[in-house]
Amino acid sequence: MKPKDIFVKDMVVPSPTSVQNENVQHIDLPIVDLACERSMVIKQIVKASEEFGFFNVINHDVPHEIIAKMEEAGFDFFAKPVDQKKVAMAAGDSFGYGSKNIGINGDMGEVEYLLFNASVPAIAQLSKTISNVPSNLRSSVSAYTDAVRKLACEILELMAEGIGVPNKFCFSRFIKEVDSDSLLRLNHYPHNITNNNNNNKGCNHTKVGFGEHSDPQILTILRSNDVGGLQISLQDGVWNPVIPDPSAFCVNVGDLLEVMTNGRFLSVRHRVVTHSYKKKCRMSMAYFGAPPLHACIIAPPIMVTQERPSLFRPFTWSEYKKVTYSLRLGDSRINLFRNCTQVQCKRQVWNEEFIFEQ
Ligand SMILES: C=C1C[C@]23C[C@@]1(O)CC[C@H]2[C@@]12CC[C@H](O)[C@@](C)(C(=O)O1)[C@H]2[C@@H]3C(=O)O
Numbered sequence: 001m002k003p004k005d006i007f008v009k010d011m012v013v014p015s016p017t018s019v020q021n022e023n024v025q026h027i028d029l030p031i032v033d034l035a036c037e038r039s040m041v042i043k044q045i046v047k048a049s050e051e052f053g054f055f056n057v058i059n060h061d062v063p064h065e066i067i068a069k070m071e072e073a074g075f076d077f078f079a080k081p082v083d084q085k086k087v088a089m090a091a092g093d094s095f096g097y098g099s100k101n102i103g104i105n106g107d108m109g110e111v112e113y114l115l116f117n118a119s120v121p122a123i124a125q126l127s128k129t130i131s132n133v134p135s136n137l138r139s140s141v142s143a144y145t146d147a148v149r150k151l152a153c154e155i156l157e158l159m160a161e162g163i164g165v166p167n168k169f170c171f172s173r174f175i176k177e178v179d180s181d182s183l184l185r186l187n188h189y190p191h192n193i194t195n196n197n198n199n200n201k202g203c204n205h206t207k208v209g210f211g212e213h214s215d216p217q218i219l220t221i222l223r224s225n226d227v228g229g230l231q232i233s234l235q236d237g238v239w240n241p242v243i244p245d246p247s248a249f250c251v252n253v254g255d256l257l258e259v260m261t262n263g264r265f266l267s268v269r270h271r272v273v274t275h276s277y278k279k280k281c282r283m284s285m286a287y288f289g290a291p292p293l294h295a296c297i298i299a300p301p302i303m304v305t306q307e308r309p310s311l312f313r314p315f316t317w318s319e320y321k322k323v324t325y326s327l328r329l330g331d332s333r334i335n336l337f338r339n340c341t342q343v344q345c346k347r348q349v350w351n352e353e354f355i356f357e358q
Pocket residue numbers: 094102103104105107183185213214215216217288324325326327328329
């Protein structure tokens with residue numbers, strides 16, 4: 001290996017903070033109306049998960065007060081002075097408050113966040129460090145995670161039914177487990193207002209709030225206020241903005257669900273951008289439904305056929321999580337777990353030789 005290669009490998013390259021001249025194309029996200037007839041809902045969910053990996057759920061039964069209380073608690077927290085927020089700063093694990101740094105591998109964004117493990121004891125513990133009235137925060141966060149977990153289970157059960165898996169609980173059972181590794185993340189994106197001097201009058205500065213990535217878990221249930229910024233990428237290099245709907249939940253397929261449907265449902269890359277013309281901050285609340293660490297992730301037999309052989313090797317969530325956290329935000333993790341087809345194998349050997357010879 002040349003000295004140059006060692007240097008490049010060890011250097012942490014910061015993520016780009018500005019977004020320029022990108023191909024942005026507006027689309028309408030599929031809508032899943034939970035008030036429709038069950039078979040209709042199932043069809044809507046399956047089609048959206050196959051074609052978009054993302055959909056908006058309307059007419060859900062998560063009570064408005066539970067959402068409003070969680071949102072209020074989030075805004076109250078982010079409105080605190082920085083030194084008070086820093087008391088809840090993420091330490092060894094990544095839970096708690098963070099600002100600009102996403103993960104521990106050098107990713108940055110115009111975002112501040114609060115990350116909770118979604119278990120009852122973990123919520124109680126973090127609430128103590130964050131709030132002067134921990135019991136209020138704890139009850140808002142617990143009520144919200146409880147309600148969105150139920151919604152996630154309902155959607156996962158409809159999905160299982162829709163693709164013909166005999167046990168309709170085969171996906172939802174993971175996030176129902178007491179030791180499920182689910183998370184709740186509040187993201188707050190500041191205004192990004194630039195100095196309005198003569199040089200940049202009329203300019204729209206777009207910055208990266210949360211860089212592009214796929215969600216590693218099973219299913220994400222996202223709710224935001226009415227400020228946009230979320231974009232999904234259905235085609236490499238093309239970004240599709242998602243119109244925010246505070247009365248809906250924006251649901252997306254995570255990497256593990258792509259694996260467990262043997263590639264039938266898509267875990268789609270997405271990101272958040274901030275615009276200088278916006279007068280309000282975006283705040284989103286994302287529930288990431290995950291299995292327990294020891295859970296084995298494998299597609300049920302019905303998803304694997306001769307025409308559609310198994311795309312991924314079995315692994316545990318612990319294994320997948322370890323790889324995820326060792327990589328950058330934008331790195332693809334799912335590809336590292338693909339079964340080696342003959343063509344891929346040849347390419348891998350060729351790549352290894354190529355790297356070795358350099
Ligand atoms: C850079 C990183 C942050 C992240 C862990 C990772 O190493 C790669 C995946 C990132 C992500 C994206 C979706 C969720 O926001 C998140 C909580 C997750 O599970 O994976 C974050 C991780 C994080 O912020 O700790």
